[in-house]
Amino acid sequence: MPHELSNPLALIAELTHRCPLHCVYCxxxxxxxxxxxxxxxxxxxxxxxxxxxxxxxxxxxTGGEPLARTDIIDLVRAARAAGLYINLITSGLPLDETxxxxxxxxxxxxxxxxxxxxxxxxxxxxxxxxxxxxxxxVLEWIKQxxxxxxxxxxxxxxxxxxxxxxxxxxxxxSATRIEFANVQYYGWAFANRENxxxxxxxxxxxxxxxxxxQERLEGRIRVEYVVPDYYAKYPKPCMxxxxxxxxxxxxxxxxxxxxxxxxIPGLSFENVKExxxxxxxxxxxxxxxxxxxxxxxxxxxxCDRRDQDFGGCRCQALLLAGDAAATDPVCxxxxxxxxxxxxxxxxxxAPVSVGAGAGPSPNxxxxxxxxxxxxxxx
Amino acid sequence: xxxxxxxxxxxxxxxxxxxxxxxRILQMPERALRLNGPSLEIxxxxxxxxxxxxxxxxxxxxxxxxxxxxxxxxxxxxxxLLQKERALDFEE
Numbered sequence: 001m002p003h004e005l006s007n008p009l010a011l012i013a014e015l016t017h018r019c020p021l022h023c024v025y026c027x028x029x030x031x032x033x034x035x036x037x038x039x040x041x042x043x044x045x046x047x048x049x050x051x052x053x054x055x056x057x058x059x060x061x062t063g064g065e066p067l068a069r070t071d072i073i074d075l076v077r078a079a080r081a082a083g084l085y086i087n088l089i090t091s092g093l094p095l096d097e098t099x100x101x102x103x104x105x106x107x108x109x110x111x112x113x114x115x116x117x118x119x120x121x122x123x124x125x126x127x128x129x130x131x132x133x134x135x136x137x138v139l140e141w142i143k144q145x146x147x148x149x150x151x152x153x154x155x156x157x158x159x160x161x162x163x164x165x166x167x168x169x170x171x172x173x174s175a176t177r178i179e180f181a182n183v184q185y186y187g188w189a190f191a192n193r194e195n196x197x198x199x200x201x202x203x204x205x206x207x208x209x210x211x212x213x214q215e216r217l218e219g220r221i222r223v224e225y226v227v228p229d230y231y232a233k234y235p236k237p238c239m240x241x242x243x244x245x246x247x248x249x250x251x252x253x254x255x256x257x258x259x260x261x262x263x264i265p266g267l268s269f270e271n272v273k274e275x276x277x278x279x280x281x282x283x284x285x286x287x288x289x290x291x292x293x294x295x296x297x298x299x300x301x302x303c304d305r306r307d308q309d310f311g312g313c314r315c316q317a318l319l320l321a322g323d324a325a326a327t328d329p330v331c332x333x334x335x336x337x338x339x340x341x342x343x344x345x346x347x348x349x350a351p352v353s354v355g356a357g358a359g360p361s362p363n364x365x366x367x368x369x370x371x372x373x374x375x376x377x378x
Numbered sequence: 379x380x381x382x383x384x385x386x387x388x389x390x391x392x393x394x395x396x397x398x399x400x401x402r403i404l405q406m407p408e409r410a411l412r413l414n415g416p417s418l419e420i421x422x423x424x425x426x427x428x429x430x431x432x433x434x435x436x437x438x439x440x441x442x443x444x445x446x447x448x449x450x451x452x453x454x455x456x457x458x459l460l461q462k463e464r465a466l467d468f469e470e
């Protein structure tokens with residue numbers, strides 16, 4: 001196995017957990033790192049050099065809100081000098097025209113601007129802050145620059161019926177790509193999942209709209225859609241397989257195989273302050289834990305699809321089955337699939353009022369769920 | 379989606395040539411394409427100056443042993459693929 005191991009292709013740099021938004025589906029862990037624990041500029045710069053020398057192609061600058069780092073321009077410059085392609089995943093909130101120009105001059109390749117909806121009200125509700133207006137201003141500023149732009153929409157029950165409006169918003173911008181990603185259920189999203197999962201009818205409608213828009217926009221805007229895997233027949237090949245393509249560095253320097261890996265008990269993670277990326281990738285116990293097939297149980301062990309989906313997501317197996325080595329329970333072949341079906345049944349039987357045209361609901365708690373908002377770390 | 383012979387393709391914003399493990403690659407948002415002989419010859423000519431027709435003529439000379447018609451078809455197919463990936467802008 002180790003002799004066939006290839007290098008990671010992308011480095012996910014979680015620069016900080018600080019964020020002006022408090023999204024109810026945030027992918028950050030429930031226990032966040034404080035500012036005082038964040039890696040300094042020099043350590044990130046060394047990590048970018050090690051990554052590029054190791055064969056990593058792209059860095060995703062994310063967080064929290066990566067622009068909350070006061071040294072963000074230096075970090076972009078360092079990553080670009082190392083030879084990486086730089087994607088910046090941002091809410092656009094701590095941005096002004098001067099900073100945008102400086103980021104692009106420093107070598108930023110691609111901006112992924114996150115939207116919580118196509119309309120002010122739902123966006124502010126989901127992010128727990130007033131944010132939509134600023135994002136629209138950022139779209140206008142970006143038009144003055146030659147930089148790639150993707151609009152990222154996180155999709156869930158409360159906004160899945162607004163896909164057409166979201167596409168229309170993208171068409172007024174300079175975006176060449178739209179990413180509609182349904183919420184994946186970890187961390188804050190797992191805590192809020194009963195209010196976030198779309199219904200089957202909503203999902204079917206959304207798939208038809210996406211297909212139509214993909215055809216209409218071909219050659220102009222690439223439209224990508226990530227479905228909620230609770231509705232899928234087979235699990236997603238999470239992270240392209242554990243320790244196969246991606247490496248995530250937390251704000252304090254922890255090296256993880258995926259965003260949520262810290263939920264798995266018994267795994268300890270190396271820190272880039274102490275070891276090189278290559279050493280961690282090739283030798284750390286956490287990266288080896290679910291690599292290959294030796295760890296697999298039935299039905300994965302002898303499944304024809306095991307080299308396509310790698311048994312699905314380890315963190316989801318832990319969250320739903322209580323065992324990180326179990327078959328991902330979203331798989332229709334998984335022994336614990338009934339557990340996922342029960343969650344879906346509850347969502348699909350509840351009298352939920354949805355959709356842009358839906359009238360006032362008799363039950364206010366269904367249209368205005370009691371969200372658990374993520375706080376800001378110290 | 380048709381590729382006009384008179385248009386001038388150039389790499390879209392956020393798309394640029396790079397190198398990895400001694401191979402040339404085309405970097406683009408959230409993905410990268412490996413470039414070999416002919417695809418590299420095509421992409422390096424997507425500079426907003428060459429027309430599609432000029433790219434075809436130049437590659438027909440480089441690959442003079444191949445059927446000229448086949449070379450043209452392959453180039454148009456590859457440009458259409460890059461356009462679908464949204465890696466090209468076409469200028470009149």
